[in-house]
Amino acid sequence: MSARQVTSLTNPTVKAVRALHRRREREDTGLFLAEGLKLTTDALDLGHIPKILLYGPDAAGQPLLRRAAEATAAAGGDVVEVSRAILEKVSRRDNPQTVVAVFGQVFTRLDELDPASAPCWVALESVRDPGNLGTIVRTADAAGVGGVILVGETCDPYSVEAVRATMGSVFATPLYRATTAGFVAWRTGWPGSVVGTLLSADADYRAAQYKKPTLILMGPEQAGLSPDLAAICDLKVKIPMRGRADSLNLAVATGIMIYAVTA
Numbered sequence: 001m002s003a004r005q006v007t008s009l010t011n012p013t014v015k016a017v018r019a020l021h022r023r024r025e026r027e028d029t030g031l032f033l034a035e036g037l038k039l040t041t042d043a044l045d046l047g048h049i050p051k052i053l054l055y056g057p058d059a060a061g062q063p064l065l066r067r068a069a070e071a072t073a074a075a076g077g078d079v080v081e082v083s084r085a086i087l088e089k090v091s092r093r094d095n096p097q098t099v100v101a102v103f104g105q106v107f108t109r110l111d112e113l114d115p116a117s118a119p120c121w122v123a124l125e126s127v128r129d130p131g132n133l134g135t136i137v138r139t140a141d142a143a144g145v146g147g148v149i150l151v152g153e154t155c156d157p158y159s160v161e162a163v164r165a166t167m168g169s170v171f172a173t174p175l176y177r178a179t180t181a182g183f184v185a186w187r188t189g190w191p192g193s194v195v196g197t198l199l200s201a202d203a204d205y206r207a208a209q210y211k212k213p214t215l216i217l218m219g220p221e222q223a224g225l226s227p228d229l230a231a232i233c234d235l236k237v238k239i240p241m242r243g244r245a246d247s248l249n250l251a252v253a254t255g256i257m258i259y260a261v262t263a
């Protein structure tokens, strides 16, 4: 396995990788950062090949690294051995993973979504918190959801924080983007139930009849589902609140809904 060795933080490749912490840079390049050898190997298994593979001294010699490096080089990517200090800077962590890889972002077009290909789909309106978004992508993957649709202005699913929270599911769960108006127009062709989740709904989520494929609509962390999206639902449900909390965390509520619909 042949790789360049880099120890300088001012190296152009290292600078380019560090720049991917900025959303603007990710949008301009269509790239994102993912950390960890296992995650990189899982990505390879799903057909995602790194454009850049940085690895530290602790990863050198591992068979999985050799495989990742060979796949990266064969696809024309850059394989670079770096110091631990560089890994710390690149990942902004004192205890960095031994591998940091750069991949291309994938957003699938909404008109390519085939509702019948999965029993359950999730749409998130204006989600703000990358940890919530990543956790929902991970849960969607675990439960066999067809994909996650991001509606309106949302946080970036390819931020380092969101990708970390997906634990690799960002490579397995198709992501879609839509404006609110585009989503509302597209929804008219949905063959199953469109289910809105609202604290003000009368129906208990356990009593509702969900026609498959079911599209679950989740509202933003602060404001809840907007009137525009509440208006296009066939069903509106709530998860009963028994204690003092006035709502559930968005990712927790989404997980409960996904498993209720796919049970």
Ligand code: SAM
Pocket: 197, 198, 199, 217, 218, 219, 220, 221, 222, 223, 224, 225, 237, 238, 239, 240, 241, 247, 248, 249, 250, 253, 254
């Ligand atoms: N203050 C917001 C409101 O009034 O809706 C709370 C939003 S909550 C933190 C974020 C999203 O999670 C909601 O829009 C809804 O989709 C879902 N959610 C949270 N708790 C829920 C519950 N008990 N029943 C149904 N959906 C819930």
